[in-house]
Each structure stands twice: as C-alpha cells, then as structure tokens.
Amino acid sequence: MTLVTPPAPPRSPWQRLYAAAHARRRRRAARHAARLPRPVVSVGNLHWGGTGKTPVVAALAAHLRDAGRRVAILSRGYRGNACEPLLVSRGDGPLAGPEVAGDEPAELAARLPGVAIAVGRSRHAAGELALATLTPPPDLFLLDDGFSHVALARDLDLLVLPAADPFGGGRLPPGGRLREPLASSRHAHALLLTGADATPEQAAAIGAALAASGFSGAAFAAPTVAAPAHAVAGEPLAPGSPVLLVAGIANPARFLAAARAQELAIHGTLLFGDHHRYRPGDLRHLERAFAASGARYLLTTGKDLVKLQPLTRLPLALLPVAAAPEPAFWPWLADRLAALSR
Structure with a gap:
C-alpha cells in the first residue's frame, strides 16, 4: 500500500480554538441529538463542497431502492426558500422546484424514481413529515450532507473525501479548505474516496493516514x-x-475536464459560484454569450440544469456524473444495515 502523509497538525491558536469548538459541539450533540424511528445513514464531508457527495448519495439511494428498501433522502434544501419541512418527491418526480427545495434536492428528485425526498432546516422534522405522509412509510433515511449536521442522530456515518484533495490542507478557514478538523473523521464508520481516478489502494492509504487523526473505519x-x-x-x-x-458548482475543474475528455468542441466557458441562482441578468448574459459562441448546445451540470430548464429556451445539454463505489463496499453496507435491524 502506498503511504500517504497528511498535513502536520495546525499550531495556530485560532485553528486549535476552532477545532476545540467543533469537538464541544459534537459532545453536546451526542447528548441531545433527536432520533428518528428508522435507521439513518449519513453521507457528508469535511470540506466546503466539491467532494462528489451528491453522486454518492444518488448511488446509495438507487442501490438501496433496487435492493427493496423504501428510501427517503433528508436534506437541508440549501439555498431553497422553504420555511417549513417540505416533501420534495414521493418517488415519482419533483413536487417543488429548486427555488423552493434547493438545487441538489431538486436534482435528486429528477434523477431518482422510487426514492422520496424531504427537506427542512430540521432534518428530524423532515423525517417525521416523510413518515407521516408517505404510504408505505420509509424504512431507511439517507441524511444528505449530514456529517456536520449533528442535531440528528445517525446509525452510520459515511465520509466523502475527494482524491485530488483528501485532507483539505489540514486546516480550517482561513488557512485551509475544511469545515471540520481532520480529527472529526474519528466519527465516521467509513470513508468513500471520490474522483475520476480514485482506487481502492488510494482509499486504503488515505484511511491509514487518517488513523493519526482518530479514524478507524473502513475505506x-x-x-x-x-x-x-x-x-x-x-x-x-x-x-x-x-x-x-x-x-455553478464548487469544483468546476472536474466538469471542464470531463467535457474535454469527451472531445467536445468547447466554444466558451461561463462559471458561477456554487448553488448560483440564475437571475434575469444572468440569463441575458448567457443568451448573448451563446449567440456569440457559435455553439449548438449549452452544456451544464445536473445541479444547474434543474435551475436553467424552466428559465430559458436555449438548447440545453447535460453532462451526467455518477459515483460507482467499489464492489467491496456493498456487502460491507449490507452487513452494517443488517446489524441495525437485529
């Protein structure tokens, strides 16, 4: 196995203070976290986005659905304007658009038939809504972006790390790209290494390197x-x-590289911030840029497509991205879920 060396522990007083605050928050949450009456599998990250978490959630939901589980995804609905818990999909398509539900729940609702989705600032309240309104009710919840959402108890914690930047510089802001310290990895039952070139050997090496931070799960x-x-x-x-x-995503470099790999003729690139809300001025800019580019299609991501489709008549095209966990992951997950039902 190739050895991977994580960054040295931070010596900055600010970094240590911030890390201690995270540790206190988790200890407090362990005493007060709300619990749903069905198993909860959390999928999240230590980074500030761009890890490939959403494709992993979609892959898990589709696999569990196909295995006969009644899956409901719980999400915050980031950048959506829903004030109360909201059912975004019963499993037969979106019931709310991205402006209300948030772009990632709307994208998942469009691509995951047979999987229910609920959003809410309180994921516990969103789960209770799903249990009360879905027939039959869900028998398993996937907590999207749940690693840092410690207000809801979970039975499995899956940590998503990008192969291109697995340690996020080993620092919290402003000096690094982590939203929780590497020591928080000790709470994960497994890590999933994403990226086009992620391999089981790399994942094992990252897991071994994180042992110094307390991680003891599978990789x-x-x-x-x-x-x-x-x-x-x-x-x-x-x-x-x-x-x-x-x-408008956190890590557009992967999107650009994938488009180049398919040997498409790229006539221009327009990038926006993550979770960008397209406004009339943006649409006029897109239309002018498209007309001047000579392109035949406006090629975008799944998260952007659900926002652009209702707003423009430009010829849209999608570059789909899917996660494919290694075969060994699925029996590990099945064993873990079986243990929860004993």
Whole structure:
C-alpha cells in the first residue's frame, strides 16, 4: 500500500480554538441529538463542497431502492426558500422546484424514481413529515450532507473525501479548505474516496493516514465517472459537437475536464459560484454569450440544469456524473444495515 502523509497538525491558536469548538459541539450533540424511528445513514464531508457527495448519495439511494428498501433522502434544501419541512418527491418526480427545495434536492428528485425526498432546516422534522405522509412509510433515511449536521442522530456515518484533495490542507478557514478538523473523521464508520481516478489502494492509504487523526473505519473507493453528454431531449452529443460550458458548482475543474475528455468542441466557458441562482441578468448574459459562441448546445451540470430548464429556451445539454463505489463496499453496507435491524 502506498503511504500517504497528511498535513502536520495546525499550531495556530485560532485553528486549535476552532477545532476545540467543533469537538464541544459534537459532545453536546451526542447528548441531545433527536432520533428518528428508522435507521439513518449519513453521507457528508469535511470540506466546503466539491467532494462528489451528491453522486454518492444518488448511488446509495438507487442501490438501496433496487435492493427493496423504501428510501427517503433528508436534506437541508440549501439555498431553497422553504420555511417549513417540505416533501420534495414521493418517488415519482419533483413536487417543488429548486427555488423552493434547493438545487441538489431538486436534482435528486429528477434523477431518482422510487426514492422520496424531504427537506427542512430540521432534518428530524423532515423525517417525521416523510413518515407521516408517505404510504408505505420509509424504512431507511439517507441524511444528505449530514456529517456536520449533528442535531440528528445517525446509525452510520459515511465520509466523502475527494482524491485530488483528501485532507483539505489540514486546516480550517482561513488557512485551509475544511469545515471540520481532520480529527472529526474519528466519527465516521467509513470513508468513500471520490474522483475520476480514485482506487481502492488510494482509499486504503488515505484511511491509514487518517488513523493519526482518530479514524478507524473502513475505506473504499467511489470513483465519479462522467457518462456521455446528451441533449435534454435525449440525443447523445457526438465528439466535435460545439458547446458552451456553464456551471455553478464548487469544483468546476472536474466538469471542464470531463467535457474535454469527451472531445467536445468547447466554444466558451461561463462559471458561477456554487448553488448560483440564475437571475434575469444572468440569463441575458448567457443568451448573448451563446449567440456569440457559435455553439449548438449549452452544456451544464445536473445541479444547474434543474435551475436553467424552466428559465430559458436555449438548447440545453447535460453532462451526467455518477459515483460507482467499489464492489467491496456493498456487502460491507449490507452487513452494517443488517446489524441495525437485529
């Protein structure tokens, strides 16, 4: 196994103070966290986004659904304006758009038939809503972006790390890219290493390196793979198709690299901040840029597509991205879930 060395522990007083505050918050949550009457599997990250968490959530939900579980995803609904817990999907398509539900829940609702989705600032209240309104009720909850949401008790904690930057510099802001210290990895039952080139050997090496921070769980690769780009109507984009790339995500470099790998003719790129809300001025800018580019399609991400589709008549195309956890992960997960029902 290749040895990987994590960054040295921070010596800054600020970093230590911030890390201690996180530890206190988790200890307090362990005493007061609300619990749902069904198993809760949390999927989250230590980083401030861009880890490939959403494709992992989608892969888990689809696998568990196909195994016969009644899955409901619980999400904060970040950047959505729902004030109360809201059912976003019963499993047959979105009941609310991204402005209300948030872009990631809306994207998951569009791509996951047979999986219910509920959002709420209180994920416990969202889970109770799902239990009260869905027939039959869910028998398992997936807590999206749940690693830091310690207000809800969970039975399994899965930590998603990007292969390109697994340690996030080993620092919290302002000196690093972590929202929790590496020591928080001790709370994870397993890590999933994402990225196009993630391998089981890399995952094992990252897991071994995090042992110094207290991590003692399993480690698996969950490579994220871009499927062939296609127009919204379904027709695939042939190599050489002229496209204008548009994305509002945390790590657009992977999106750009995937488009280049498919040998599309890139006629321009427009990048926005993560979870960007497209306003009339943005749409006018897109339309002018598209007209000037000579592109045939405006190629975007799943998270952006659900926001752009209701707003523009430009010919949209999607570059889908899916996570494919290594085969060894699925029996590990099945054993863990079976143990919860004993």
